[in-house]
Amino acid sequence: MTRKRFDDMGCSVACALNEVGDWWSLLVVKQAMLGTRRFVDFQHSLGIAKNILCNRLSRLVDNGVMVRVDVGEHGKRYEYRLTDKGRDLFTVVTALRQWSERWNGEKDAMQLVDGQSGEPLAPVVVNNQQGKVLTVRDVRFVDEDGKPWEDVG
Amino acid sequence: MTRKRFDDMGCSVACALNEVGDWWSLLVVKQAMLGTRRFVDFQHSLGIAKNILCNRLSRLVDNGVMVRVDVGEHGKRYEYRLTDKGRDLFTVVTALRQWSERWNGEKDAMQLVDGQSGEPLAPVVVNNQQGKVLTVRDVRFVDEDGKPWEDVG
DNA sequence: CTTATTTGGTTTCTTAATGCAACCATTCTG
DNA sequence: CAGAATGGTTGCATTAAGAAACCAAATAAG
Numbered sequence: 001m002t003r004k005r006f007d008d009m010g011c012s013v014a015c016a017l018n019e020v021g022d023w024w025s026l027l028v029v030k031q032a033m034l035g036t037r038r039f040v041d042f043q044h045s046l047g048i049a050k051n052i053l054c055n056r057l058s059r060l061v062d063n064g065v066m067v068r069v070d071v072g073e074h075g076k077r078y079e080y081r082l083t084d085k086g087r088d089l090f091t092v093v094t095a096l097r098q099w100s101e102r103w104n105g106e107k108d109a110m111q112l113v114d115g116q117s118g119e120p121l122a123p124v125v126v127n128n129q130q131g132k133v134l135t136v137r138d139v140r141f142v143d144e145d146g147k148p149w150e151d152v153g
Numbered sequence: 154m155t156r157k158r159f160d161d162m163g164c165s166v167a168c169a170l171n172e173v174g175d176w177w178s179l180l181v182v183k184q185a186m187l188g189t190r191r192f193v194d195f196q197h198s199l200g201i202a203k204n205i206l207c208n209r210l211s212r213l214v215d216n217g218v219m220v221r222v223d224v225g226e227h228g229k230r231y232e233y234r235l236t237d238k239g240r241d242l243f244t245v246v247t248a249l250r251q252w253s254e255r256w257n258g259e260k261d262a263m264q265l266v267d268g269q270s271g272e273p274l275a276p277v278v279v280n281n282q283q284g285k286v287l288t289v290r291d292v293r294f295v296d297e298d299g300k301p302w303e304d305v306g
Numbered sequence: 307c308t309t310a311t312t313t314g315g316t317t318t319c320t321t322a323a324t325g326c327a328a329c330c331a332t333t334c335t336g
Numbered sequence: 337c338a339g340a341a342t343g344g345t346t347g348c349a350t351t352a353a354g355a356a357a358c359c360a361a362a363t364a365a366g
Contacts, residue, residue, distance in 0.1 A: 010261060013261075016250065017176060023174050027164075030166045033289050034302065045304045082289075087289050095248050096169045097165045099169055099242060102241065106165070107163060108166075110295070113299075114287065114293075115287075118293070124277060124278075126277055128272065129273070135243060136240050139265050141264070142264050149187065149263050151194070151198045
């Protein structure tokens, strides 16, 4: 059986997970954010099998999250770089990292700091237009007409 | 072969993905945020196979993201509810949703609005301590001593 | 109270994905 | 030019996913 498709569920979250929802994709993106660009460097730093890495990179390229650039001087030698779409996943990756650190403890020797001040980042939060922090209890799920969302199930 | 373990990679992101990094887990959490609590409701709204749903719910419960509550009047009848840890994934889910809407277009008839004002939410961003928005290019990855992070690969 | 239906699973079977190792052509290095 | 590194591909074994059938307990209907 083919895996269930997530891009036709009429859900943005499902659609996103269809692109980066597997075990490896977001880790590849995170690694790219650290500066990794070469196939072998991804392979060694992540400890991922070559065929899986190959498949994930191709899929990330297909989905516009990364680009493959030929940097060979006398032929083919590639670099994989994040696109704007890929870099925009910074929020997601950072939120995930912070969530893990909050609930599972600091298991990462690596820290993210502001490049200018060297201070740690602020926690990623959901704000309303006035800058007030919102939890899931403070929001409503509505349809296009502003009426309360009813699930189709 | 068993899937590679992500909780011993010394990476918070990997650790998070170990808990919610598969195709279904985050969708189950998102659905729970919409108010779904019963097994059959998850099943119908997500279109997930029963055995997979069963497995995912168990794993989310094991990881402290959800709790199973017996609500039967004369025996066993269960509800699955988000814990604080689970509700805290709201930031991640919202960031993912917004990312998808920005880059793949609005494929979701459902909208999230501020419960008070009814206005759309602000975009989820990464801030420094002073509230300035940071991109991935504005941050540094450092070790515990503040020295630039070197990958072990 | 009795029957039918719903709930919350488990089991079985088939297909897909993952991991590992071996292999290979091209490219860079010494 | 020789040897190593790069960026893959292929084949095989193991695991996960999906569909459907089945089932016991709990609830709803009559």
